[in-house]
Amino acid sequence: MMTTVSITGASKRYGKVEAVKDVSLTLNEGEVVALVGHNGAGKTTLIKLMLGLIRPSEGRVRVLGEDPATGDFAVRQRLGYLPESVSFHMALTGRETLAFYARLKRVDIAGGADLFERVGLAAEAVDRPVRTYSKGMRQRLGLAQALLGHPRVLLLDEPTSGLDPALRRHFYDLVTELRAGGTTVLLSSHALTELEDRTDRVVIVTGGSKIADGTLADLRGIANLPTRVSVRLAGEGVAPDWRQDNVRWKLAPDGTMEADVAADRKIALLHEITADPSALSSLAITEPTLDDLYAHFLTRELARP
Numbered sequence: 193m194m195t196t197v198s199i200t201g202a203s204k205r206y207g208k209v210e211a212v213k214d215v216s217l218t219l220n221e222g223e224v225v226a227l228v229g230h231n232g233a234g235k236t237t238l239i240k241l242m243l244g245l246i247r248p249s250e251g252r253v254r255v256l257g258e259d260p261a262t263g264d265f266a267v268r269q270r271l272g273y274l275p276e277s278v279s280f281h282m283a284l285t286g287r288e289t290l291a292f293y294a295r296l297k298r299v300d301i302a303g304g305a306d307l308f309e310r311v312g313l314a315a316e317a318v319d320r321p322v323r324t325y326s327k328g329m330r331q332r333l334g335l336a337q338a339l340l341g342h343p344r345v346l347l348l349d350e351p352t353s354g355l356d357p358a359l360r361r362h363f364y365d366l367v368t369e370l371r372a373g374g375t376t377v378l379l380s381s382h383a384l385t386e387l388e389d390r391t392d393r394v395v396i397v398t399g400g401s402k403i404a405d406g407t408l409a410d411l412r413g414i415a416n417l418p419t420r421v422s423v424r425l426a427g428e429g430v431a432p433d434w435r436q437d438n439v440r441w442k443l444a445p446d447g448t449m450e451a452d453v454a455a456d457r458k459i460a461l462l463h464e465i466t467a468d469p470s471a472l473s474s475l476a477i478t479e480p481t482l483d484d485l486y487a488h489f490l491t492r493e494l495a496r497p
């Protein structure tokens with residue numbers, strides 16, 4: 193897998209504020225990575241470092257093998273960026289806006305109509321002034337702008353804010369397609385639930401530091417949080433042996449029995465529970481969500497001396 197972005201020991205200070213502290217991070221070709229963290233955690237600063245808009249106070253940033261702040265313009269042409277709040281010139285139409293950005297980026301606009309279609313901006317809207325656009329339409333125009341020049345690295349800051357559920361799905365389909373074509377996609381977001389099944393890797397930052405970096409499975413392994421097992425018994429009178437196991441079951445008001453089971457005991461317990469399938473009417477297993485993991489890593493970080 194080819195590395196497209198590599199950040200090594202990077203820090204960025206603004207006076208006394210250390211917006212990014214000694215962060216090392218690698219992004220690869222064809223990878224979708226979520227960058228998550230609270231407000232002020234340093235996400236935008238990291239993105240600005242990758243874009244070469246700012247330089248690190250310490251450390252090194254390389255994008256497609258070059259320093260984005262000083263490197264070749266050709267590298268910046270292969271970088272796409274969607275800022276958190278997209279602001280366009282309200283009097284320009286969608287088509288004019290895209291043409292403007294294409295000129296800035298010095299890329300061919302020939303595929304412009306295609307781009308509108310790809311991001312789901314209706315043909316009838318393309319020649320209307322941007323001031324008549326809804327927030328979701330502006331967001332899609334922003335995405336079309338970010339896709340100009342077939343970027344190899346796409347940095348998207350809160351890309352789904354303002355999109356309704358159907359547009360979100362469309363957006364993630366597009367991300368999947370880009371990833372298949374080898375693009376690196378970095379999504380900075382607060383929307384943890386929707387990121388869960390859609391990213392290859394999750395990077396958590398807080399107070400400018402990176403505190404976790406891995407696949408969801410990696411993070412689950414490190415966090416070692418319990419798995420929730422929920423069962424419903426087939427009949428009132430059934431009292432299987434595993435109820436006596438040293439797992440603490442709680443009875444929910446709807447009659448479901450729930451237990452939080454340590455990762456290393458989960459499989460043995462499930463084996464036991466399912467030994468007599470006729471005893472159960474339903475069984476559900478819930479792994480820790482990205483929300484749970486995020487809370488875990490933040491709490492662990494706060495507890496550090």
Ligand SMILES: Nc1ncnc2c1ncn2[C@@H]1O[C@H](COP(=O)(O)OP(=O)(O)OP(=O)(O)O)[C@@H](O)[C@H]1O
Nearest residue numbers: 206209210211229230231232233234235236237238
């Ligand atoms: N130009 C700047 N001058 C001074 N301080 C800054 C500057 N840019 C960022 N900071 C500070 O650096 C820290 C990190 O900010 P950053 O914008 O990177 O966070 P973020 O994770 O993107 O937050 P959000 O989710 O709110 O966008 C914050 O404390 C912020 O106030």
